Amino acid sequence: MAIELLSPAGNYEKLATAFNYGADAAYMGMTEFSLRANAGNFSIEEAEKVRALKEKTGKKVYCTLNILFREKQMEKLLSEKDEIGSWPFDAFIVSDIGTVPFLRKNFPEKELHLSTQASCLNSESVKMYRDMGFKRIILGREASLDDIRRIKDKVPEMELEAFVHGAMCMSYSGRCMLSSFLTGRSANRGDCSHTCRWNYRMYALEEEERKGHYYPIEENDGYTTILSSKDLCMIDHVKELEEAGLSSLKIEGRMKSVYYVAVVTRAYRKAIDDAPDKDEYKRDIFDVSHREFTTGFFFKDDPIEGREDDVSRPTSYGYERSYIFLGTIGKKKGENIWEIDCRNQIKRGQKLEFIGPDVPLLSDDNFTILDEDGFPLLQLDHMKKGFIKTDLNLKEGYIIRRASEQKYFS
Numbered sequence: 001m002a003i004e005l006l007s008p009a010g011n012y013e014k015l016a017t018a019f020n021y022g023a024d025a026a027y028m029g030m031t032e033f034s035l036r037a038n039a040g041n042f043s044i045e046e047a048e049k050v051r052a053l054k055e056k057t058g059k060k061v062y063c064t065l066n067i068l069f070r071e072k073q074m075e076k077l078l079s080e081k082d083e084i085g086s087w088p089f090d091a092f093i094v095s096d097i098g099t100v101p102f103l104r105k106n107f108p109e110k111e112l113h114l115s116t117q118a119s120c121l122n123s124e125s126v127k128m129y130r131d132m133g134f135k136r137i138i139l140g141r142e143a144s145l146d147d148i149r150r151i152k153d154k155v156p157e158m159e160l161e162a163f164v165h166g167a168m169c170m171s172y173s174g175r176c177m178l179s180s181f182l183t184g185r186s187a188n189r190g191d192c193s194h195t196c197r198w199n200y201r202m203y204a205l206e207e208e209e210r211k212g213h214y215y216p217i218e219e220n221d222g223y224t225t226i227l228s229s230k231d232l233c234m235i236d237h238v239k240e241l242e243e244a245g246l247s248s249l250k251i252e253g254r255m256k257s258v259y260y261v262a263v264v265t266r267a268y269r270k271a272i273d274d275a276p277d278k279d280e281y282k283r284d285i286f287d288v289s290h291r292e293f294t295t296g297f298f299f300k301d302d303p304i305e306g307r308e309d310d311v312s313r314p315t316s317y318g319y320e321r322s323y324i325f326l327g328t329i330g331k332k333k334g335e336n337i338w339e340i341d342c343r344n345q346i347k348r349g350q351k352l353e354f355i356g357p358d359v360p361l362l363s364d365d366n367f368t369i370l371d372e373d374g375f376p377l378l379q380l381d382h383m384k385k386g387f388i389k390t391d392l393n394l395k396e397g398y399i400i401r402r403a404s405e406q407k408y409f410s
Contacts, residue, residue: 010254093115137158148244284355326342327341339385342381345380
């Protein structure tokens, strides 16, 4: 079986984009029971749209029920059998074992996938979850390639999945109390405020038993990102991941933009397919918004940074990006005229770039912006309805972007 590419879907638009740009499956949340409560998620009214998209594409959708349930939340989950059953899910991603009897009783035809939040890192645990009815284990992000090989050798019938790209939590397998302590928003119940990404001013960090030995702190403008981990990137190691025994490669990012989902998904699609032009698509993941990259815990030494134990070092600066997402191309409305779903201001005379699932880059600085009545505009603003006229051979779903004037930002 070919290895699966699993992409994030924070809302319906991102789900459609993930499928369009090469994902085999996507994972989505139900607002109250997902670890990304602010990702947008899906309303019950969208169930039929998701079902139609699945039937059209033949791809899979996994539901994240991966919060740590408190008593009232568990009671609510147990009362929503009919609503959950109305969705065309192929599997449930869970971390709280208390949900298993409910899911197995009411949805016996659906697969159970163990969330990375459960911190499964050894074959004995995998065997236990197998015996409980789980089909797949999403390994804790601390698992190395050697761990994956050993687990797969001992439990070959189990599917193994791992995150291979995106933001990583500074805490062990995401079990963080920092957000709850500082803001009252629990990271383990879907409301993380990403306090580890904030900038902090620190004068010294010294451990009591090692007086005089200070933790290295890199500062920018008087502040440091000492708690902020680097972003994961395994784009150059897809073959090694597959050979180690993974069944699915998972991209983080349900709260990221449509542009992020498109660019990262298509890059990994090309890498998995070993496409001749895969490097053209790979370049874009270094231009989309991200922090410094690392290969995480998969290797002892980090091939990207060339430093031992690099994953334990915080990133030394904020986000980096080279492009600004401007919107997406909608339906064709006339000869060389296309609808625009505008997300950032587009001005006449700018150099616009367009990307598609199998088109690395098209550019145009001689386009015309039109209003709803077909009259030329000097600019089209965010969320305003308009059209673009261009000689380029565009298609519905293409992404519009322009080069950013600022490379680094908080």
